[in-house]
Amino acid sequence: MDKPILIDALYINISGGLMILNHLVDTLVSVGCDFVLIKDSRCPKLGKESDIKKIVVMQPSLFKRHNYYKSHKNVFRAILCMGNVPPTTKMDCHVYTYFHNVIVMSRPKGYPLMHTIRAVLKKWVIKVLSQNTDDWVVQTSNTKELVNKHLALEKQHIFVLPIYSVPYDLKILKQAEHGKDYIFIGQYTNAKGHDQLFKAWEMLYEREIKPVLHITVSVNYVLPRIKKLQQKGINIVNHGFVPYKDVIEIYRQGKALIYPSFNESFGLGIIEALEAGLDVITSNLPFALSICKPSIVFDPYSPQSIVDAVINYETNTCPKSEITVKDNVRELINLLTDN
Numbered sequence: 001m002d003k004p005i006l007i008d009a010l011y012i013n014i015s016g017g018l019m020i021l022n023h024l025v026d027t028l029v030s031v032g033c034d035f036v037l038i039k040d041s042r043c044p045k046l047g048k049e050s051d052i053k054k055i056v057v058m059q060p061s062l063f064k065r066h067n068y069y070k071s072h073k074n075v076f077r078a079i080l081c082m083g084n085v086p087p088t089t090k091m092d093c094h095v096y097t098y099f100h101n102v103i104v105m106s107r108p109k110g111y112p113l114m115h116t117i118r119a120v121l122k123k124w125v126i127k128v129l130s131q132n133t134d135d136w137v138v139q140t141s142n143t144k145e146l147v148n149k150h151l152a153l154e155k156q157h158i159f160v161l162p163i164y165s166v167p168y169d170l171k172i173l174k175q176a177e178h179g180k181d182y183i184f185i186g187q188y189t190n191a192k193g194h195d196q197l198f199k200a201w202e203m204l205y206e207r208e209i210k211p212v213l214h215i216t217v218s219v220n221y222v223l224p225r226i227k228k229l230q231q232k233g234i235n236i237v238n239h240g241f242v243p244y245k246d247v248i249e250i251y252r253q254g255k256a257l258i259y260p261s262f263n264e265s266f267g268l269g270i271i272e273a274l275e276a277g278l279d280v281i282t283s284n285l286p287f288a289l290s291i292c293k294p295s296i297v298f299d300p301y302s303p304q305s306i307v308d309a310v311i312n313y314e315t316n317t318c319p320k321s322e323i324t325v326k327d328n329v330r331e332l333i334n335l336l337t338d339n
Helices: 015-030 062-070 113-132 141-150 168-175 194-206 220-232 244-252 268-275 303-315 329-337
Strands: 005-009 035-040 054-058 078-081 094-098 135-138 157-160 181-184 213-215 236-238 254-259 279-283 296-298
Touching: 005 015, 015 329, 054 062, 078 329, 135 141, 141 157, 168 244, 168 268, 194 213, 194 220, 194 303, 220 236, 244 254, 254 268, 254 303, 268 279, 279 303, 296 303
Parallel strands: 005 035, 005 078, 035 054, 078 094, 094 135, 135 157, 181 213, 181 254, 213 236, 254 279, 279 296
Antiparallel strands: none
């Protein structure tokens, strides 16, 4: 009898990583693959969790993970570590490490000191453990370059296999009538570029250009600033935290996604917007250019560059944005089951 595959999803519990995990598990179940899942204790219930034959729920502890690997060295035919970190010991099967935390290797200007220290420490741990993985899996060519430069050993291969899932309700928006607004779906963080975007919208207002911008920010200390801009008359609509099913209605109101992020592992929001039929106006950075052909690009560190991009989009005929990647979840599963 063939040994099962191990899907190590420790440290995966929110955001894009959770979406990828759900998509991977759904597909593994649908093709009848025999696998064991290490699930983070903080992770919500997965879509097809009841169909998984064996789940090991674990606290996000490097020590507990190490003990599990030591006691299961000969159990699996292949292992996929989804949370960036290779096993803490050498295993008796082929190990793939799925790496997507690009902030560990590349940080935007002005990144907070304490966050930088944590990122450097994470990078050191992953680098030390890199001898315990056989190969790496990444989402984009941009991440491949970073892994090759900072983490990969000489004999390790880096597979570029984007994995994503876009709901049918979002895809059918491509045939629907759209509004004329701008959309930026994403929580406020130091790397998302909200500050530059807010300044750009303020500059547009001062030039009596008043496009509507929809955002989804719920970080308390940012809300007063947004309120002041709104009171000034600047057209920013903040929806706060929005369940995914309601995000679709926000996309319906938009003609273009404006994406000022400084750094992304993939840029799922860009993919979602393109699948929904929106154009993309985005940072002129490798993470974005590795997944799409945007209508217009700008310097994300320059509010004036964002202003120029919006005016250009409003006044000129710009090329339609295009996706340049596809979902490779089946290719990833083939990689695991070929061992």
